Amino acid sequence: MKATQIDLKGVTTAEEALEIAGANWEAEEEEMVTTSGISVPDFRSIIRSDTRKVIGVVGKNYKPMQNSFAFSFFDTVCQGYGASYTKAYEIDGGKKMILEAEIGNPFEVRQGDEIVSKIRVFNAFDRTYPLFAQFSVYRKVCSNGLHAWRDENKVVIRHTKNAEGRVADAMKGLALGNRYFAKFQET
Secondary structure, eight states: OOEEEEEEEEEOOHHHHHHHHTOOOOEEEEEEEOTTSOEEEEEEEEEETTTOOEEEEEETTOOOOOHHHHHHTHHHHHHHHTEEEEEEEEEGGGTEEEEEEEEEEEEEEETTEEEEEEEEEEEESSSSSOEEEEEEEEEOOSSSOEEEOOGGGEEEEOSSTTGGGGHHHHHHHHHHHHHHHHHHHHO
16 A cells, blocks of 8 residues: 655645645446456556546446535535645545644643544545544654544445435534534643
C-alpha cells in the first residue's frame, strides 16, 4: 500500500483541497471483458479519468461516489463549525482518498497537553469500505499522537444509487460528534 500525504493548512473548500491533492478526477465505470472477449456482466471496472488506471473492480450495484461530491458536504461542516482542511491522503493511486479537517480551536488540558477535534472523510473505489465520516479527538502525547473515536460518531454511506440522499444523515452524525467534543472539553 502506497500512501501520499498532502498538507492543506487553512483550506476551507473541498474543491480547493481536491485540487491541491490532485484528486479532482472522476471515477468512471467501464464494463469488464475477458481477454478472449467474453463479457463479465456482474462486475465493472472503476477507472481514474486522468490516468486511465483501474482503481477498483466492483459489483453491478456499486455506484462510485465522486470525490467532488463525497467531500463537498464537508464544506458545510467547515463553514458551520469553524473547521478547515488540514490533510489529504491518496492511497494506492486513488483507490482510497481521505480528507481531514480540524474543528474550531484546540484546547489544553494542562500546559503543553493539547487536544484537537478532527473529522476525517474516507472514500474508496475498491470496495474496501463505503464512504464514511469519522469524528475523533486527537491528543498529542509525544512525537506521535493518540486518536480516540466512538462508533456513534461515525456516519457510513454505501456506494449505491441512493447514496447521495444519505448526505443529510451524515451532517446529523457529524453534529453529534461535535456535541460530544464540547461535552468532552467541558469535562
